[in-house]
Each structure stands twice: as C-alpha cells, then as structure tokens.
Amino acid sequence: FYEKNFKNVKVSHFVQGEKNFVPLGIFFQKFLLNKTHVYSKYGPNRFTIRRYTNFNQRHLEKRTISKKLFNEVYRNYKKQSIKIIEKQMNLKASFGHLPYWNPKKFRTKKKEIEMKLINKDNFYKLFGWNNKKKIATIFLHHLIDGNYKHGKRKIFKDNYTWTYQTIEAIKKNKKINWIIKQHPSEYYFQSKFNFSSHVKEIEKKYKHIRLCPSNKILNDASIKKFTDIAITSHGTSGVEFPAYGIPAICVENSFFTNIGCASKAKNLKHYKKLLNNAHKMTKISNSKIEKAKVFLFIYEILLKNENLIPPHALNRDVEEDKFWQLFPNNLKKFNQKSDSFNKKFKKQLDLKSRHTIDFYRYPIKNKILNDYK
Numbered sequence: 001f002y003e004k005n006f007k008n009v010k011v012s013h014f015v016q017g018e019k020n021f022v023p024l025g026i027f028f029q030k031f032l033l034n035k036t037h038v039y040s041k042y043g044p045n046r047f048t049i050r051r052y053t054n055f056n057q058r059h060l061e062k063r064t065i066s067k068k069l070f071n072e073v074y075r076n077y078k079k080q081s082i083k084i085i086e087k088q089m090n091l092k093a094s095f096g097h098l099p100y101w102n103p104k105k106f107r108t109k110k111k112e113i114e115m116k117l118i119n120k121d122n123f124y125k126l127f128g129w130n131n132k133k134k135i136a137t138i139f140l141h142h143l144i145d146g147n148y149k150h151g152k153r154k155i156f157k158d159n160y161t162w163t164y165q166t167i168e169a170i171k172k173n174k175k176i177n178w179i180i181k182q183h184p185s186e187y188y189f190q191s192k193f194n195f196s197s198h199v200k201e202i203e204k205k206y207k208h209i210r211l212c213p214s215n216k217i218l219n220d221a222s223i224k225k226f227t228d229i230a231i232t233s234h235g236t237s238g239v240e241f242p243a244y245g246i247p248a249i250c251v252e253n254s255f256f257t258n259i260g261c262a263s264k265a266k267n268l269k270h271y272k273k274l275l276n277n278a279h280k281m282t283k284i285s286n287s288k289i290e291k292a293k294v295f296l297f298i299y300e301i302l303l304k305n306e307n308l309i310p311p312h313a314l315n316r317d318v319e320e321d322k323f324w325q326l327f328p329n330n331l332k333k334f335n336q337k338s339d340s341f342n343k344k345f346k347k348q349l350d351l352k353s354r355h356t357i358d359f360y361r362y363p364i365k366n367k368i369l370n371d372y373k
Helices: 002-006 024-033 067-076 078-091 111-115 120-127 159-170 196-203 220-226 237-243 268-276 286-302 320-333 340-350
Strands: 013-015 037-042 048-052 135-139 177-181 209-211 229-232 248-250
Touching: 002 024, 024 037, 048 340, 067 078, 067 286, 078 286, 111 220, 120 220, 135 159, 159 196, 159 268, 196 209, 229 237, 237 248, 237 286, 248 268
Parallel strands: 013 037, 135 177, 135 229, 177 209, 229 248
Antiparallel strands: 037 048
16 A cells, blocks of 8 residues: 555655554554654653654654753753652652553542552552562563564563563562562453463462552552562663662663663573562662653653643543544634644754653753754
8 A cells, every 4th residue: 555655755744643553553664764754642632742754763662762852851950850750759659651541440530549558567468478578560561562662672572471481580589579460451451361360370389479459459559669679571660660769670672771770681691680689679879760750750741742632541431522522622722823732843843852842841942952863
C-alpha cells in the first residue's frame, strides 16, 4: 500500500499517533526511511509531540527525553523542579502507565484508598514472611507490548525471556524476599498467557518468592513503602523508585537510561550478579535521587501540555458519548492566535526541540536545542 501510494510522492512532514504496531508501524518506518519527518503524540489528553527525523530513531520511545533537555533543566532549574515534583510524589501512588490508562473496573473511587498504607506487620503477614529480610519487587512487563522500546534489546530477546530467566535466577537466593508483580494491564487484557500461574507453582516450593496480589488487595503505595529494591527490564519503576531513594536494577535500555539513576546490567552474567547481591544494596546517593526527581519533573510536568482534547482514559472503556459532547464547548473557546498549545508547538519548531514542552513552566530563551538525535 505504501509503495503504491507514496513511493513517488515527496512528503516532508507526516503526522501519525501510533508507531509500534502493524500496519501503522510499517508506515512510520517507511516514511522515516524516505527522510520524512514524523510527528507523533505521546499521552492521552495532556500530551507532548515527539518529532522523529531519521530512520535510526525508529525503535525509540516517544517519551525518551534528550540528554540536552535534561541537562538544561538540571543545571538551571534543579531546586525549583524538585520542589514541584515532590508535591506530586506525595499525592500519587505511582508514576507508571496505569494512572492514565485507568480502566473503569480497576478505578479506585477514593484517592484516600489509593494512598492508604498497610502496616508493616500486616504487609509481611500477607506474604507469610518475617520482617528481618529485605524485599525486592520485580515489576513485570506486558507480554503483548511492543518489543523494542528503546532501540534493539541488549541482553534478552523479549519480555518473556527476561521474566522467565529472572525467576529462575532468584530461586536459590533466599537472602532476600521476592515479590513478582504483574503489569497492571494484564488484569484488563487477560492475555492467553501470563506468569501468574507459573509463579503460583513456584511459590509451593520457594517460600521466599510470592506473586503480588492485585491492587484491590494491595495498593501501589504500600508496595512502594516496603520495597527495598526495584527490578525492571526497562519500565518506569527504574526511575520512579530512585526518586524515592530506593535502588533499582534495570536490564535493557530505556527512556531514562542516560540519566544514570539505576544500576544497569552490562550483560547476562552481570545481571545475575546484581540479582544475587540485591540484599546488599543500600540507599542510593543524593545525586541519583535528584537526577531521578528532575527527570520525573520533565516527564510528568513539562511534557504534559494542556490542549483542546477533553480528559479521557487511554483505553477501550472511554465514555464516548461524554467525550464527544465536550468537544463543541472546547471548540467555541478556541482561538488560534491565543491558543497556548499552538504557541508551544511553534516554539518547539523554532528551537528545534525533540518534544513539545511547557515553555510557560520552564522558559527557554530562544536557545536552539537541536536535540532530535
């Protein structure tokens, strides 16, 4: 279809939301291969626009913040950004994907329930452990998600292999207790296979390994409170937990890798060594904590730009009647000259910025970023 309709047409700019899955992933890569710049939205209603400029960026996440932008904010706005994000950290149980995805049947009615902490004795009792050992939580990825999140994978060929080998590696390490937490969307999509039944079988023989109960039984706030080490292949927990002073182990490259706030596995042997010595890990340095907080400020504040699209959840349970009824009201208020998102996007183009950022929150005075790579 692409070859037939676009091969001989010169397209300099192309707008496309989805970039990972077939068939749109083919379009995305074909246009980049043809030296077309692609603009892709990240986020549901408050979002940023990522500009892709060459074929080498085809496997890079939309939310991957450039080192140039991070250094700019870290050098010039560190104290202010940390103060702002700390307020958010005290109000949110998680910075992961689910709060914006938020299906109806998993939505908590009251904020107090999301943030309510279970006491320490009850937490350990829930897993049948004594409270003398540290706890490492392994945050699994969705098995049907895109496989290349930040370029080619370095150690494991896919999320399944990483999960299986990680569980095998921790069986004999009884110096620490292990919680294995399914990705929140597993409970919604109900894919034909996930690791819950596998872990349930392992629990019978290995008492130091436990499957994490669903959020209805144990919320994210309590998990964060009692987790001593976070383990992920390439997920948000690798930058979120360091922001709270909790060490994290990461395997594959991710959208926060270049910040250096987590322990990164160099190869399979090194990864197994990190897992084996997880019980020796202590609180991380203030420098890493500050870097993680500044990163979350950019990710959660600067990249979340308000616009005309009504608030909605990023899932198939969107309340469509209500969603479409809000549009006429928003369009009546719209003025292209004064629209803030329009101004931010124009400035993004002028400054050659990879992302649309909230220039009102953090003004960059006509400094050319040129951070597409």
